[in-house]
Amino acid sequence: MGEPQDPSVDALGGGSGIGRACCQVLAREGAQVVVADINLQAAKHTLTLLPGGQQHVAVAMDVRERRSVEDAMKLAQDQCGAPPSLLVNSAGVAITVPMLETDDDTWQKIIDVNLTGSFLVTQAFATSLLENGKDSKGAIVNIASILGKTGHTNKSAYTASKGGVISLTKTCAAELASRGIRVNCLLPAVIDTPMSATSSKEILENFKRLTPLGRPGCPEEVAEVVAFLLSERSSYMVGACVEVTGGYGM
Template identity: 45%
Template sequence: MVAGKVAFVTGAGSGIGREVCRILAKQGAKVIAADRNLENATNTITSLNDPGHLALNVEVSNEQSIQQAFKSAINKYLTPPTIIVNSAGITRDQFILKLSNEDFAKVLDVNLKGTFYVIQTAVKEIVNANIGIGSSIVNVSSIIGKTGNMGQANYAASKAGVIALTQTASLEFGQFGIRVNAVLPGFIETPMTETVPDNVKQLFIQKIPLHRMGKPEEVAEVITFLASSKSSYINGASIEVTGGLH
């Protein structure tokens, strides 16, 4: 269960991150919605109808921004968050031969380095407060991190890195009672996929055994399970939420 716990969710302004906030709050957690767009994060918190939650402007690729966010969280709740959900992510799609160094680096900075910064900052605070037992980190990777995808070399590399980072972190932090797992969403109805042309969407859907796109809440339910005590012996796992797409 997650009742009474403090949860820190990046990418909380929309899509999967917003649904994670909604479900965690519904189950009794205090939620910190972190997003680079403060208005979107605030909208997420407003929708929860509870003044006990918190919206923060966070740029995950900036270590100082993350550290300041955790200071704000601890000031409000008098304890570090013990549920961490790394849902922030971006795409800069292009074929490898046309992909700029800037767009390659930016995607890795947000998707991979940002996840690393949040994990490192969070675990330091959790360990210093001696509250590791029962803590849970859930990283949002992607099935693309396993399969690759044309035009998404940077995204695929970043999400593959998240899987490896998750596995390594689970080995290092188990001694503190902190579990680290990943979810690998497939083709989900989010702002990130809204820009995909309909004909391309249909090609993807034809490859999915369930013949439909996933909904953000279907991923968020799995994340909430991994964040809760119901998954207390799951550690270092990467769980696919793809409708059968491989």
């Protein structure tokens, strides 16, 4: 990136896939990283992959639960000596099931993690940063999905949750920009992670056929754009939805 990063970043869902790659790229750029995940073991494993290992921390956080989010945010603040000033909301779950067969529990679980989680974490992060002083500057990147824009068969809860993340991003961006916190979101298509590995061969082949680049993305290709959106190099970007899709769904 060629520019020093703000010293502390909180990465949600940092135990796997895109979140883990964000931790690696941001640590490489000089950030002190708080790796947060519901799976503490996975978050701790991410720590072992980061350059400058000692300064980074792993915390357990269930983004569905306000108490868990607030406790983890406080722990991160205590460990780092100040609230994190950069945030990546990457925790997420997906399911493929026809809309007519989607039961209440399935619907609620996807909305709770992907949408309510993004709200709870953003609120706790912004509150602690603003309480730290009115000169505190920060940036947030929400990992939504291109499917939040296009929709997709058999993914009603997932696409609705990601459409919600897109509009949540814009509203938070509008409310927080004047207070020094920029909020943007990123819309990936198929990225090679444990999440996409659960998709059927047929679904993956179909995505490939509709993707001009003709291949899935790597987590690092998403993380590089996240690092840009968190850096001062994107200082005039607010409420943007940046597509990282190999051309799918443009």
